Amino acid sequence: MQADEFDEEAFVLALSNVRALLIGRRALIALGLPVLTADYDVWLHIDDIEALNTKLGPLELLPNRSPAEARQKGRYVLENGAHVDVIVARAIPTVDGVSVAFDDVWSRRQTVAYTANTGLVIPSIDDLILTKRFGARKRDIVDIEYLQALKARLA
Amino acid sequence: MNLPLRELDLETIPVEEFLRRCALPVTADTVEGTAELVAWFVRRYPTVQARFAYVRRARARVLR
Numbered sequence: 128m129q130a131d132e133f134d135e136e137a138f139v140l141a142l143s144n145v146r147a148l149l150i151g152r153r154a155l156i157a158l159g160l161p162v163l164t165a166d167y168d169v170w171l172h173i174d175d176i177e178a179l180n181t182k183l184g185p186l187e188l189l190p191n192r193s194p195a196e197a198r199q200k201g202r203y204v205l206e207n208g209a210h211v212d213v214i215v216a217r218a219i220p221t222v223d224g225v226s227v228a229f230d231d232v233w234s235r236r237q238t239v240a241y242t243a244n245t246g247l248v249i250p251s252i253d254d255l256i257l258t259k260r261f262g263a264r265k266r267d268i269v270d271i272e273y274l275q276a277l278k279a280r281l282a
Numbered sequence: 283m284n285l286p287l288r289e290l291d292l293e294t295i296p297v298e299e300f301l302r303r304c305a306l307p308v309t310a311d312t313v314e315g316t317a318e319l320v321a322w323f324v325r326r327y328p329t330v331q332a333r334f335a336y337v338r339r340a341r342a343r344v345l346r
Contacts, residue, residue: 135334156337157330159320163341222297241330263300265293275308276316 133209134186138167139241141182146172146233147248150214150258152270154249157239160273167211170250170258172229173198176215180205221260232258252278 142149149157151168171179176194188205190197190213197203201216218228232254241247250258256274259267294300327333 159324161323276313
């Protein structure tokens with residue numbers, strides 16, 4: 128399958144049927160920020176790995192690890208045409224030691240309209256900023272500034 | 283994504299430097315500029331699906 132054949136709408140629909148948050152730059156784009164990215168980053172509830180993999184089977188998005196291995200490592204990759212990084216850790220620390228728990232982020236989630244009929248679940252702006260502090264990546268500084276500006280504008 | 287571009291995307295900096303730069307206040311100009319960008323992007327591509335498609339095309343242009 129080539130990248131341009133990737134059925135993104137079916138992918139988003141599959142995400143909407145499990146406890147999955149789209150994070151990373153795709154979430155910024157969903158909010159209207161024009162940044163570039165190639166991949167999809169998903170934070171998935173650790174108990175929903177099998178359910179998501181089953182729903183994505185028809186799209187030929189295949190996991191690189193078994194659910195047991197993914198639970199042990201805290202992440203796995205789905206790939207075939209598109210590249211999807213899936214985090215399944217219950218909580219992740221920021222670089223300055225703040226523990227960010229999936230359940231807390233999920234409870235504050237927001238839904239944006241992918242199409243008129245399909246919703247896409249992403250974290251709140253504050254939680255997106257926290258996820259951008261999981262690693263000290265240079266590009267995340269720009270993203271955090273964008274998110275803070277967006278939050279200030281909406282306030 | 284080709285490898286050099288992926289590596290650029292994943293480039294990290296020392297944590298202290300990262301935290302220092304994250305702590306810088308957002309200026310009014312940045313807030314205004316971001317609002318203008320978002321307004322343009324959402325007006326031009328009203329759905330998330332359309333915005334994702336635009337980003338795919340833009341990225342393909344960058345990689346060519």
